[in-house]
Amino acid sequence: MPLIAPDDIETPRLLLRLLQEADLPSLFDMNSDPEVTALLPYATWSSIADGKAWYDRMRGVEATGLALQFVVVSKPTNTAIGTCLLFRFEEASARVEVGYALGRKYWGQGLMREALVALLGCAFDRMRLRRVEAEVNTRNPASAALLARLGFTKEGLLRKRWVTKGQAEDVEVYGLLQGELRTEPVSRVS
Numbered sequence: 001m002p003l004i005a006p007d008d009i010e011t012p013r014l015l016l017r018l019l020q021e022a023d024l025p026s027l028f029d030m031n032s033d034p035e036v037t038a039l040l041p042y043a044t045w046s047s048i049a050d051g052k053a054w055y056d057r058m059r060g061v062e063a064t065g066l067a068l069q070f071v072v073v074s075k076p077t078n079t080a081i082g083t084c085l086l087f088r089f090e091e092a093s094a095r096v097e098v099g100y101a102l103g104r105k106y107w108g109q110g111l112m113r114e115a116l117v118a119l120l121g122c123a124f125d126r127m128r129l130r131r132v133e134a135e136v137n138t139r140n141p142a143s144a145a146l147l148a149r150l151g152f153t154k155e156g157l158l159r160k161r162w163v164t165k166g167q168a169e170d171v172e173v174y175g176l177l178q179g180e181l182r183t184e185p186v187s188r189v190s
Helices: 021-031 048-063 111-125 141-150
Strands: 014-018 068-074 079-090 095-102 131-137 153-164 167-177
Touching (some): 021 095, 048 068, 068 111, 095 111
Parallel strands (some): 095 131
Antiparallel strands (some): 014 068, 068 079, 079 095
């Protein structure tokens, strides 16, 4: 059975919904920013054609039933400001991986945490998943800290796992089981 898309997911500030082609101009702003994509395992977009190629690739992956590509939409502006991806779905194990990115001008506002709490809650409750995994470049401590605040456990290191901008990079593997999601904000330690 394929990974079934839920209805749109709402939070106080955000709407998470499936990707639409009309989102590409907004997502171009995010994915053409080298600072946003510096540690991600895909190329920085240099044209809207890059966005269209990515869109077509995402539609192809979704068609397999093994992934769902969401956009994170700001409610006040009705603009896509980020993405969340559930992918590598394994039905027999009730597991999936999560990936995410957020436009730089939205960093530090708790928006990705808000989006992931909602998406992961849906993954465990409505989609009946048992486990969610994430891989984070070891040079991305902000993403690792976000996962820890959500309740993920660091489970290991995969050496030279991703090739990012032509460079083989180490990634840390994180896992979150049903019942471990922290939905309340956790204070950051200074």
